[in-house]
Amino acid sequence: GAVVSQHPSRVICKSGTSVKIECRSLDFQATTMFWYRQFPKKSLMLMATSNEGSKATYEQGVEKDKFLINHASLTLSTLTVTSAHPEDSSFYICSAMGTKAYEQYFGPGTRLTVT
Amino acid sequence: QKEVEQDPGPLSVPEGAIVSLNCTYSNSAFQYFMWYRQYSRKGPELLMYTYSSGNKEDGRFTAQVDKSSKYISLFIRDSQPSDSATYLCALVLAGANNLFFGTGTRLTVIP
Numbered sequence: 181g182a183v184v185s186q187h188p189s190r191v192i193c194k195s196g197t198s199v200k201i202e203c204r205s206l207d208f209q210a211t212t213m214f215w216y217r218q219f220p221k222k223s224l225m226l227m228a229t230s231n232e233g234s235k236a237t238y239e240q241g242v243e244k245d246k247f248l249i250n251h252a253s254l255t256l257s258t259l260t261v262t263s264a265h266p267e268d269s270s271f272y273i274c275s276a277m278g279t280k281a282y283e284q285y286f287g288p289g290t291r292l293t294v295t
Numbered sequence: 296q297k298e299v300e301q302d303p304g305p306l307s308v309p310e311g312a313i314v315s316l317n318c319t320y321s322n323s324a325f326q327y328f329m330w331y332r333q334y335s336r337k338g339p340e341l342l343m344y345t346y347s348s349g350n351k352e353d354g355r356f357t358a359q360v361d362k363s364s365k366y367i368s369l370f371i372r373d374s375q376p377s378d379s380a381t382y383l384c385a386l387v388l389a390g391a392n393n394l395f396f397g398t399g400t401r402l403t404v405i406p
Binding site for chain 2: 186224229271283286291
């Protein structure tokens with residue numbers, strides 16, 4: 181099956197610093213990738229849709245200047261949390277879309293803790 | 296009203312039981328119906344997908360869709376402790392890419 185990786189799997193950073201999370205589709209090309217945020221015992225909240233070579237589309241309420249998304253190639257999308265604050269602490273998960281709309285393959289997630 | 300409603304549970308069953316997980320939705324334009332399994336601190340894993348009313352079986356798992364009632368189900372037969380996870384339904388609108396997730400049902404299978 182399709183494999184999506186994320187790096188790092190967990191990161192602890194100080195308030196005010198920036199953190200970059202990578203999402204890679206390892207064995208297929210993904211023109212569209214998604215970034216989600218998940219709070220404990222809650223469902224996934226879509227943050228943005230990332231299309232290769234174009235600007236990301238952010239969901240309502242998600243600050244695009246705070247959560248910078250870059251989808252520079254068909255196998256890599258990055259999410260940068262800028263000037264992180266403790267309230268940004270969460271589980272961030274990416275997914276990559278296959279050839280069909282229902283084919284979304286998820287990464288293992290990145291746990292971000294901002295101290 | 297949420298687009299997709301799912302009972303969050305938690306649900307505890309003895310090993311070997313049949314498990315029934317359900318979601319309802321309000322928008323008849325949903326075209327694709329998926330079930331994901333998520334283990335603690337991991338990303339969701341696609342279990343099954345379907346796009347038509349009726350049943351689809353894969354091993355111990357059966358996905359059922361009733362478009363007239365806007366109701367989808369996932370049945371797990373002969374449940375195992377390794378099935379303990381959170382199960383999320385996810386729906387896709389016709390012509391769109393975004394997944395609309397249910398809240399997830401936390402399942403525990405007791406040995």
